[in-house]
Amino acid sequence: MSSLIRPGLRGLCLAALLATSGAALAQTPQPDPEALQREAMQKLVEKQARESELKAIEQRLAGNTEARAALEKEMAAIRADRAALNKALLDTTARTQAAEERLGALETRLALLQSSETAIRRSLDGRRNLIAEVLAALQRIGRRPPPAVLVRPEDILEAVRASMLLGAVVPDLRQEVEILGTDLAELVRLRNGIATEKGRIGTEMEQIAGERQRLASLIEARREREANAARDVEQQAALGKELAGQARSMRDFVEKIEKEISVANKAADAARQAIEQETREQRERMTALAFKDPARLAPKIAFAEAKGLLSLPAAGSRLRGFGDPDGAGGTIRGISLETRANALVSAPSDAWVVYAGPFRSFGQLLILNAGGGYYILLAGMQRIDVALNQFVLAGEPVATMGETSEAAATTVGVGTGQPVLYIEFRKDGVSIDPTPWWTKSQGEKVRG
Template identity: 40%
Template sequence: MARSPGTKLGLLLAGTLLAGFSALPLLAQTATPAQGPAASPPTLDTTPAADPAMAPDAATAPAAAAVSDPASSQSDLEAVEASISLSQQRMDELKAEIAAMQGDRTQQNAALIAAAQRVKLAEIEVADVEGRLNDLIVSELEVRGRLDGSNAEIANVLAALERISLNPPPALIVDPDDALGSARSAILIAAIVPQLRAKADSVTADLTELTNIKTAAQAEEATLRANHAVLEEEQLRIATLIAARKQGIGVRTAELDAEQQQAVALAARATSLKELVDSLSSQVSSVSTAAAAADAAVDPDLPVMTPEAIHLAFADSARLEPAVPFGVAKGYLAMPANGVNVLDYGSRDGFGGISHGISLVTRAEAQVVAPADGWVLYKGPYLNYGQIIILNTGQGYTALLAGLETVTVDIGQFVQMGMPLGTMGSRTIGRTVTTSAGAAQPTLYIELRHNNEPVDPTAWWATPTQSG
């Protein structure tokens, strides 16, 4: 027996809905998680900031004061290898590549800076992908909300169509003895069919949108996995390069050992960052002759250098002192980490004071690089600031980075702008700043000083064009 128009339309609509819903599981449930902690979309904790645990005082952390040696570098390298999922073949290839640079400090410096730049770009891409995945999940939930909201309406329409199919309408429509009833039935069907068609079109559009969302999410997840692979490879490259450099240095001299111990002793006695920087700066002559000379060369009339000359100077990976006078580097410094600026210079810091620097909320385990050329005056824990690094950048300027979890440089070491200094943790370390993120995300505090007085760092950073 031929099916009535109402029956056919009902079956078509029901089939479309059932096929669509069964083919599209929830994206949030089926998305394949990427490796590593960065795979989950970032969330901003809006709860009030809690006081995080205090970082250990420098005086009570002798382990942090120990002089770094090749053995410790090797153990750090092994820890990195254990935490990544690269194939053994790729790990061996990287080690062979770096072994070929043995003894060539210039090549090692260039490789370190290039690897750090690739990590920085991969971190930016990971953050962007996670943001897009968040948007896709929100879009999917909105579409599914619309479909769930129309379930009752669709069920009622299907029930009505089912009742029509039980009483075949042709007998009503074409009955010659009841022309008025046939007309009314025709009017009823004519009114229902367009509404059913519009509803079917709406549901079809939503199902198509869900399909597109799922396809886009799969593409974003593939990009996320590729960037995590880049991060793992470059982290291994950096750890291997650092281990190779320290093996090349060999045993540290007694003078540098004394320098390390003296810096830790000064940190234990200092009651403020200002006092610490002042006491360390007064000892700068014992760090190195080059550092002392650069610090003493305070020229009120800075040389005029073209942007091309400045870029050329920074491109010299063999340099053992700042490429340009620090005052000339204004507008060319590298931002130490990727992140969101949550506290500006001069703003209230949430503890009743004024911020003398800027604070960035970063990704978990984000890389931190040197913002400028300079010598490491101090590295290690200090009061409640977590791990800090203080660089003597010459001409009476110092750069302070606080809130790190790990540090990979040594006191007295010269670092070039863009070289890796360490990494952040998974949460704010130390009571350095109060932000809307609370302690749930790591916070890096950055401060510039000139003659031990805070300087607004806002205008010192390179633009993307300059840093590229």
């Protein structure tokens, strides 16, 4: 890695990623293989259907000329205003990640409902004889259920209730029929819940598609802004050369520079003295407010003072945490998050990009210099949207995850097949526990 990163970053190795290789996760007793295979196939089909729906929504939005015109108008209005562009990026990133997290929770609830539905259906399949006896009893007393009763749980439930009200069930079977009725009622409730959750999932997917479209336009606007800034730097350099040539002498030129530096130093000293006079409470308030300034070009606070203020770079669930066993006799030196496909990745903190690119089997690797000897490593993404030496704000979009894990299973110590984001904090070349830096709610989420 030292051949890819300048010598000053040799300490930023990926020991944590490599250390997670080795023994596979402990094997647990397996249930019925055929049942597991059916369940896995069902989940795969649902995942593919969900992704197809999302892509269809995105294509539909892309073809909406009115929406595109409105978006282009908005981009033109904020492109010239750096603070407005940064704020739009941060806000859109936050909304996208929040929607991704809500969608993940909805899908988890849907999976639980579907699992419960499957269990009840299996139970009902084992009691077909009882259902047939109930239907036969109704036919004997002249109530002939329609053919649909064999298909819809609602109709079966209605038939069971009718049989009990009419006394068509012999006393010996009454208790079994009551249990059957309870299970059928629960099945109907679950089916209604599943329909509701699917509707909510569709709504969230539409929001995510819209936010992704807006984010793509904002990232392109940011690229244009960075290109313009680079041209401005070149122009300033040329102006500096011209002014140097106009100076009466080298001594005169140097004296002017020294005078400007002296003025800047005095201003900095005065600012430091003012900060030192503030109370601890005031400094903490300033610390929290610093992250809300979208026009900043450098970190407003030291990384060491940002504990309890940082957000996780992506919405996801914890797979491995700092200090967890790596299965090879060592410990994990970072954290691994399982994310959604194509999840958005944001910068945890204000920082400068010191490396951005692919690295071996880890997918895309991003190294951020947070100042004060602190560095942040992000690995496993599919695409990086920032450039070397660029300054990024906390919460600013920097990368996107892929459809599946970009890193080899041995790299992150897990083999789920889902996208996995690896996060590592380092201080003076040594891995440190990132947990104290996360906000309280996210710190608890990472600890599991």
